Amino acid sequence: MRYLIVNRRRLLIGAGILAGLAMVLPLWGMTLVSTQYPEGLRMVVYSNHIRGDIDEINALNHYIGMTRIRDGFFPELRLLPLGLGLVAVGCLFAALVRRIWADLLPLTLMIAIAGYGLWSMAHRLYQFGHDLDPTAAIRIAPFTPPMLGQNQIAQFATYSYFSWGTFLALGAGGLVTLALVADLATRRRPSRRPVGAVSPTPSGVPA
Amino acid sequence: MSRLMQWAAPLSMLGVAACGGTKPVAPGQRAMATGDVQSAALATYVKPGDLDTYYLFYSGGHSGQVFVAGVPSMRHIATIPVFAPYPGTGYGFDEASRKMMGDYTWGDVHHPALSKTNGDYDGRWLFVNDNANNRIARINLRDFKTAQILGPIPNTMGNHGSSMVTNNTEYALVATRFSVPLGSKYESLDDYATKYHGAFTGIKVDPKDGTMSVGWQIMTPPFDWDLGATGKGPSDGWAFWTSYNSERATGKLEQTASQRDRDYVAVVNWKAAEQAVNAGKTFESGGVKMVDPAKVPGVMYLLPCGKSPHGVDVEPNGEYVICSGKLQPTSTVFSFKKIQEAIAKQDFTGNEDGIPVIRYEAAVVMEVPVGLGPLHTQFDGKGNAYTSLYVESAIAKWKLPPYAPGTDPKSVVLDKIPVQFNVGHLVVAEGDTRHPQGTYLVAMNKMSKGRHLNVGPSIPESSQLIDITGAKMKMTYESFTEPEPHFAQLVRRELIKPIEFYPKEENKDPDAVWNPQDAKVVRHAATRTVEGKVYAIRSYFEPGRIQVQEGDTLVLHVTNAEQSRDEIHGFGITAYDKNIVIDPGETKTVKLVARKSGVYPYYCTNFCSALHQEMQGYLEVVPLGQVMGLYRNNQGEMFATSQQKAAVAKRDVAQR
Numbered sequence: 001m002r003y004l005i006v007n008r009r010r011l012l013i014g015a016g017i018l019a020g021l022a023m024v025l026p027l028w029g030m031t032l033v034s035t036q037y038p039e040g041l042r043m044v045v046y047s048n049h050i051r052g053d054i055d056e057i058n059a060l061n062h063y064i065g066m067t068r069i070r071d072g073f074f075p076e077l078r079l080l081p082l083g084l085g086l087v088a089v090g091c092l093f094a095a096l097v098r099r100i101w102a103d104l105l106p107l108t109l110m111i112a113i114a115g116y117g118l119w120s121m122a123h124r125l126y127q128f129g130h131d132l133d134p135t136a137a138i139r140i141a142p143f144t145p146p147m148l149g150q151n152q153i154a155q156f157a158t159y160s161y162f163s164w165g166t167f168l169a170l171g172a173g174g175l176v177t178l179a180l181v182a183d184l185a186t187r188r189r190p191s192r193r194p195v196g197a198v199s200p201t202p203s204g205v206p207a
Numbered sequence: 208m209s210r211l212m213q214w215a216a217p218l219s220m221l222g223v224a225a226c227g228g229t230k231p232v233a234p235g236q237r238a239m240a241t242g243d244v245q246s247a248a249l250a251t252y253v254k255p256g257d258l259d260t261y262y263l264f265y266s267g268g269h270s271g272q273v274f275v276a277g278v279p280s281m282r283h284i285a286t287i288p289v290f291a292p293y294p295g296t297g298y299g300f301d302e303a304s305r306k307m308m309g310d311y312t313w314g315d316v317h318h319p320a321l322s323k324t325n326g327d328y329d330g331r332w333l334f335v336n337d338n339a340n341n342r343i344a345r346i347n348l349r350d351f352k353t354a355q356i357l358g359p360i361p362n363t364m365g366n367h368g369s370s371m372v373t374n375n376t377e378y379a380l381v382a383t384r385f386s387v388p389l390g391s392k393y394e395s396l397d398d399y400a401t402k403y404h405g406a407f408t409g410i411k412v413d414p415k416d417g418t419m420s421v422g423w424q425i426m427t428p429p430f431d432w433d434l435g436a437t438g439k440g441p442s443d444g445w446a447f448w449t450s451y452n453s454e455r456a457t458g459k460l461e462q463t464a465s466q467r468d469r470d471y472v473a474v475v476n477w478k479a480a481e482q483a484v485n486a487g488k489t490f491e492s493g494g495v496k497m498v499d500p501a502k503v504p505g506v507m508y509l510l511p512c513g514k515s516p517h518g519v520d521v522e523p524n525g526e527y528v529i530c531s532g533k534l535q536p537t538s539t540v541f542s543f544k545k546i547q548e549a550i551a552k553q554d555f556t557g558n559e560d561g562i563p564v565i566r567y568e569a570a571v572v573m574e575v576p577v578g579l580g581p582l583h584t585q586f587d588g589k590g591n592a593y594t595s596l597y598v599e600s601a602i603a604k605w606k607l608p609p610y611a612p613g614t615d616p617k618s619v620v621l622d623k624i625p626v627q628f629n630v631g632h633l634v635v636a637e638g639d640t641r642h643p644q645g646t647y648l649v650a651m652n653k654m655s656k657g658r659h660l661n662v663g664p665s666i667p668e669s670s671q672l673i674d675i676t677g678a679k680m681k682m683t684y685e686s687f688t689e690p691e692p693h694f695a696q697l698v699r700r701e702l703i704k705p706i707e708f709y710p711k712e713e714n715k716d717p718d719a720v721w722n723p724q725d726a727k728v729v730r731h732a733a734t735r736t737v738e739g740k741v742y743a744i745r746s747y748f749e750p751g752r753i754q755v756q757e758g759d760t761l762v763l764h765v766t767n768a769e770q771s772r773d774e775i776h777g778f779g780i781t782a783y784d785k786n787i788v789i790d791p792g793e794t795k796t797v798k799l800v801a802r803k804s805g806v807y808p809y810y811c812t813n814f815c816s817a818l819h820q821e822m823q824g825y826l827e828v829v830p831l832g833q834v835m836g837l838y839r840n841n842q843g844e845m846f847a848t849s850q851q852k853a854a855v856a857k858r859d860v861a862q863r
Contacts, residue, residue: 035600036628036654137465137515138534155579155599 004182009095015175016091018168023047023084025165034155048081065136076120083113103180110173247683253280261697266316268691281686289344289353290314297788301795307356315339318694322376326439326641330702332417334379336369357419361493362389362406368435374443381408382448386429389492400455403429423484424497428560434518440525442543444478449516469511472530479505501561511567518583523641531581537574538581546570577603585638587645595630624680628654634695648673651692707772709792716794718764723749741765743776746818754827757804766794777812804830
């Protein structure tokens with residue numbers, strides 16, 4: 001606990017960096033493997049764009065009438081980087097302002113983003129597997145690609161997995177939570193000064 | 208734990224990607240083959256000097272050629288040019304082959320079919336279709352050369368459903384792929400459903416020399432006709448074709464022609480069609496006698512089949528007809544007997560343009576769940592069928608009927624083997640005859656990525672050899688080919704008996720010369736034509752000097768006077784885009800207009816002997832206004848210089 005309290009600011013700065021990194025690292029991925037594609041076809045979702053063999057996946061998916069995945073298609077990918085950016089700024093802000101609400105700000109934002117992200121993803125996956133063009137060449141039963149794990153669609157084994165960005169965002173959340181715990185712990189003390197902290201500067205402005 | 212497993216796979220995938228796939232290993236470092244791999248290698252190893260067991264004739268698709276390989280070694284032995292020029296054999300450069308090719312320089316070869324006697328291969332001819340220019344060709348297997356190209360076949364656009372040879376090679380049957388207005392007329396595409404038609408054609412084959420001619424045609428509704436098969440045994444006299452676009456749609460067919468759950472198999476009584484033609488129950492279109500099956504009952508029926516079928520095949524006994532819907536994961540087995548009963552009872556559900564549609568349930572035996580994207584089926588003669596699965600990239604082995612009552616369709620599928628990748632056709636040794644061999648199966652795959660050294664964006668097709676002698680199929684070998692094999696014929700080597708050279712006595716060319724003294728060049732001043740008879744033998748041409756005036760037309764008949772195997776001579780003329788290759792005992796004619804004055808060496812292009820390099824001569828194209836200087840006799844015959852002539856005479860005396 002003492003360690004947390006001493007390093008509270010570092011925790012928050014660390015959380016800010018992790019959230020910032022989550023903005024630019026892949027969050028989620030899907031790999032499709034079949035005999036013809038032993039090397040796998042990948043779709044990798046970043047906070048603000050999608051990468052991978054999207055054109056090839058689109059070309060294959062059109063046989064069963066799935067919607068074409070294309071750039072600027074997901075409004076989520078405009079909100080996500082903004083949200084993560086706010087979280088990062090919020091973390092740094094909380095590092096400067098030692099208030100409980102300042103810790104709660106990025107944490108709440110983070111939970112909201114995670115909730116929104118997961119919900120919209122589940123929603124998208126359902127949509128993609130269910131809004132099939134009724135005039136498509138091959139008609140198959142609607143399906144939902146898994147968010148996590150494996151399933152088989154036609155000749156393709158599909159593997160879905162969360163990636164570094166998500167883990168780092170989770171880590172950022174953990175760090176902010178720890179900082180919050182530290183703040184809550186020091187709050188019960190009569191002195192608002194953390195144990196072992198240096199004296200206030202003569203001007204009285206907290207460093 | 209299961210969660211862990213789910214994670215392991217994608218992570219390992221990423222790992223592979225990060226390393227850039229398999230690392231190349233130097234030949235010396237290759238691991239020794241063991242177990243199954245080793246026995247497979249031994250099974251396909253044909254040691255230097257040994258002969259393969261089977262000939263594999265595979266179509267070369269849009270390369271316009273036919274490839275010949277040996278099985279089990281899969282070694283490519285020969286390329287037979289059919290619809291495209293091939294400098295390697297001089298095909299398409301001499302006058303005869305140019306004339307045979309017509310105005311086309313390519314064709315789209317799809318389905319080779321060997322001639323048959325009593326439903327088995329007789330090794331005489333190989334028929335191949337041209338999907339592009341509505342033609343059909345016959346290769347004579349006596350010399351492995353294209354002997355005849357017939358076409359364009361009237362009322363036909365896209366000769367794809369071809370070449371299906373009947374049991375005794377009475378006919379090579381053809382179906383048009385694209386429906387068009389009959390008689391090369393124009394009709395608006397808006398009227399596709401009513402004013403467009405397809406056609407089946409009976410290409411008559413002369414039983415003695417194989418000469419083909421257009422026999423008759425059957426008019427069909429405007430579907431797109433796909434692959435066909437001829438009946439055998441009880442179904443002899445019948446033919447079957449699959450169709451797509453029974454929707455009669457135009458525009459993006461991928462979608463518009465995939466809307467119905469079932470398309471049709473055409474069930475055609477070609478003997479009845481032949482009788483109708485003989486009885487005069489025809490009309491004429493494009494100069495061909497055509498039967499309207501709506502007006503002549505008994506010629507044609509339609510049978511619903513799984514969505515967008517591609518292949519239809521008749522098993523060796525001729526009782527079961529297998530049709531595979533490429534968008535339905537099943538192969539449908541029909542009984543020919545049941546089809547006949549349904550026809551007799553008029554068990555129809557309706558008609559298309561007056562052609563009865565047989566009730567599906569009345570004819571079907573079973574829908575066998577073979578796998579995704581079934582295309583073609585071949586047989587081993589031991590009661591099993593093998594179906595290629597395009598989408599799944601696999602071959603399924605399954606049991607043919609009869610089935611016990613209540614048999615679970617899943618239990619009928621006996622084995623499955625993955626292939627690399629996207630298999631189109633497959634061929635079993637003599638797998639479309641009455642007596643398949645049941646030894647080897649060749650899977651002809653459309654894709655081969657990652658299976659060979661990288662050769663840039665355009666990669667070869669792969670052909671994989673599968674041993675089907677046991678209960679389980681065994682992958683034994685893979686080889687690679689140029690674009691683009693479709694179907695193939697795999698036939699025992701004993702059935703093919705090619706000659707080793709053309710006997711001199713058989714050469715009926717009036718311009719052939721067998722003696723250097725008979726070689727001569729004549730100039731017809733009136734027509735400005737120079738005609739020459741050229742004698743070619745190891746290692747010289749006679750004459751070694753030919754003179755024409757600028758603007759003259761030069762016609763040369765080159766005879767290869769050798770009577771010894773593989774003593775082939777080429778005749779290439781520099782800068783004139785001409786190369787003919789003449790087999791021993793053959794005479795070929797080359798024609799050119801000498802537009803550019805100058806001196807143009809001609810030389811032997813096919814390595815012939817130690818002095819092959821010395822086998823050369825000069826074509827002098829004398830500029831207009833300049834006097835030609837060759838020795839000329841009273842008849843206007845033109846020779847090499849008198850000194851040369853004397854030298855030749857002296858040498859010939861010395862040789863005797």
